Amino acid sequence: MSKTANPISRTWQQIQQRYSANRNYWIGVGIVVGLVLLNVVPFVIVVLSSFRASGTNLWADFTLQNWVLFVENSGPVIVNTFVFAGGSAILTTVFAGGIAWVVARTDAPFRRLYYFTLFLVFFYPPVVIETVWVRLLGDNGLYPALVGLDSFHIYSMAGMITVQSIRMLPIGMILLIPLFKSIDKTLEDAARTSGAGLLQTVRYITGPLLIPGMAVVFVFSFLISLESFRVPLIIGLPAEIPVLAIEVYQSTNTPPVEYGFAMAQAVFLVGVSLPLLYLYKRLLGRTNQYVTVSGEGFVADNVETGPWKYVYSAVAGIFIFFTVVVPGLFMVYNSLLPYYMPPHIMPLEQIVSSFSLDGYRALFENSELLSAAKNSFLVAFISAFLLTGTGIVLAWVVNKSDIRFKKLIDYLAFFPIGIPAVSLALAMMVLYLRFLDFIPIYGTLGIFLVAFYIKYIPSNVRTMETAVLQVDKSLIEAGSVAGASVSRSIYSLLVPIIFNLTRISWILSFSFIAMEMPIVMMLRSPETPMVSSMLYRISNQASSGAETYAFGVCITVLFVAVVLLLHTTKYKRFNLFRW
Secondary structure (H helix, E strand, C coil): CHHHHHHHHHHHHHHHHHHHHCHHHHHHHHHHHHHHHHHHHHHHHHHHHCCCCECCECCCCCCCHHHHHHHHHCHHHHHHHHHHHHHHHHHHHHHHHHHHHHHHHECCCCHHHHHHHHCHHHHCCCCHHHHHHHHHHCCCCHHHHHCCCCCCCCCCHHHHHHHHHHHHHHHHHHHHHHHHHCCCHHHHHHHHHCCCCHHHHHHHHHHHHHHHHHHHHHHHHHHHHHCCCHHHHHHHCCCCCCCHHHHHHHHHHCCCCCHHHHHHHHHHHHHHHHHHHHHHHHHHHHHHHHCCCCCCCCCCCCECCCCHHHHHHHHHHHHHHHHHHHHHHHHHHHHCCCCCCCCCCCCHHHHHHHCCCHHHHHHHHCHHHHHHHHHHHHHHHHHHHHHHHHHHHHHHHHHCCCCCCHHHHHHHHHHHHHCCHHHHHHHHHHHHHHHCCCCCCCCCHHHHHHHHHHHHHHHHHHHHHHHHCCCCCHHHHHHHHCCCCHHHHHHHHHHHHCHHHHHHHHHHHHHHHHCCCHHHHHHCCCCCCCHHHHHHHHHCCHHHHHHHHHHHHHHHHHHHHHHHHHHCCCHHHCHHHCC
8 A cells, every 4th residue: 555655645746846846837827728718718719600600500510601791791880880989989089188188187176076976977877878868969859959959860870979978988087187197297387488378388298298198098999989889779779870789789689690690790890809909008008108207306286277277177067067967867857757858848847746756666666677686786796806806816916926927917818808798798608508508607697707707807907907016025925924825915915005996996897797788688588687688678668767767866876875885995894805
């Protein structure tokens, strides 16, 4: 017995010694393999399926017919997609640039209020807020009436671009404000001293410094609009303005189902997104060449605009009021009415007499809606924790550890941002129905957890990277010397220090996932109702208008309450991070 045990024991010891000597190498290999399986394999599956899927069969004989159909039939759809994405990106960049300048660079009053108010856009639920914009800008709409127009024709490309750009405004502002704050005020003061006016200073000093950052916002907004689903579904589909994301959805959900054609469309979307992703990373790196933060002499202060500060504040305030505040109030207004009553047309007495809480009563009596809310919040809650934890670990591995293959790990972690949501959902469908059918998660909440985890890894890694770069790795090394494991050191030493950004990462993940629409619409089942799919279903029922808006109001209030709770939470009181 001992004779056979000794060789086995020696072999095991050799394996342990070899692993210990090359631990960083093998950990790097493990992370790379895990990220490839999680992030790259689904994309490969979609590409292969575009040559194998036929009709309702996800994996048939090899064929080029799907690509032939795509080339013959997708020209107008591709044009619509690029016009929609390009127009939305331009308008978002203009809006975000103006608001970010007022908030970050001027001495205008109420800047902080404007900044936080804009984030309400994140918490307005899908479908509901799009239908609000239809009523604000469409026939008998409030806004066209205010400016003397009969109608804005919301069901048009211009309407789609307008609503999409407003929806993306907070993202553009988040990207631009740090750039505005990094501009050295002494450069602008020097220009003023030499006799340059405000416009000349912006043209020759501030403008050139901002061009790379504005380009980043444009490319990122273009990427998001390319895969946008909500606005094209609610506004574009009734107007018969198809874009690729909706065509993929239609091909898989409307008879006759054509999975192969959908796969070809999804691959084309990825093929357009990946070069844009590369361009985005290049532009992001190029912004470092224009940084003016350089130790001594740097002054990051607001520009004194004199009496104009009140004008800038008024313009920004009016814009935010009509694009953020009024839609929220309009959602509340419609939740109290049995049917739509244009406030600028109907008599005030009739409107007031029609107010009721019937929509809210119907909401709390609707078990399907309550089940959908529970499912969405549960998936968002779990996913947010998983993603935030992964973001901390991968950000530390890439920026502070000695683990091998760090650059490859960084690229693999960022890769899913180039995969549109509808393409990712198709990949999940094929993967878990055809190749991993022995893992019974399709048709359960588990499939949403996997899909959301893949989709939001990049944003979480980037968010936590900012915090991790501020921490010296000697802290973790000190924990290791004291006998703590790396994971214990990270959670006990690193997380308390970076808790503020950890909290922000969790909030953003929770908000985006709970409101996610394309993945939910593609992977939903009768057993797994989710908020966005239920809202879309009941919004198409003429008798449930008040109920739809009441649901939207409740979801928004719940989101704001969760965010305020987390925003006021200190680390020592946040027991979910303690053990």
